[in-house]
Amino acid sequence: MAEFSNPHLIEFPKLGEPGIGYISVTEQSQLVPFAVQRIFWTYYTPESIVRGRHAHHRTEQVLIAAAGRITVTTELADGTIELFRLEDPHVGLYVPPQAWHTMQYSHSAVQLVFASVPYQEADYIRTYEDFKRIWAPQA
Template sequence: MGTVNTIQLLKIPVVEDVRGNLGIIQSDFLPFEFKRVYYLFDVPSNAFRGGHAHIKQQEVLIALSGSFEVTVNDGTKKKRYLLNKPNVGLLIPIGIWRELENFSSGAVCLVLASDDFLEEDYIRDFDEFLISKK
């Protein structure tokens, strides 16, 4: 199980060019092989996303456009990250509660997940999450 101390900001390799930059994510970049990619967009600025933890799945969140805040909680400690650069990913290990909020206009959150969607991998109730950490 992860703790807020095991959460990492990953610097995504970028090829810079006057015609525009190119961010590169290859299989050897992440500490896991991603099986699913999804993204959040058109999120109202007052909306709240996340509000869950995973039992077995790891994820990397990237602000492809705009910005949003991610609050992570390991049941003991909380930490907040502002994601606003497309060349930085937030690696969230298993067993970490996450909440996403304060989306800017036009924000796009890309998520690279270590597994396919499985509802039974989600802990969606915070009290259950706290019990699972004991």
């Protein structure tokens, strides 16, 4: 089984100044720790909705709040839970495979996601009980 980093923040360069605005950029393999195979974004998510509620067998992701605020909770198989607040568009969150994650959005939030593999339904672990069972430490 491959070893992956724990969830962690990635700071992208923030170039510019208040009077003209900013740009953040990365090139393949500079800051994103995998080859990007899929890019998607979510928006207009009501604040009362919690999205995610799944883990992946193989997919690595970097989540970015391109606008607004996103609160991300991650849980690893060993029970480690972390809370991340994304609200700066030059900061991303690396989410490894095997990490249960949920996201809650401010009304204006736009989430940009870089993923390591194309969409495959079989890669998703959709119930918390399956997540705990599949990734439970072996005795």
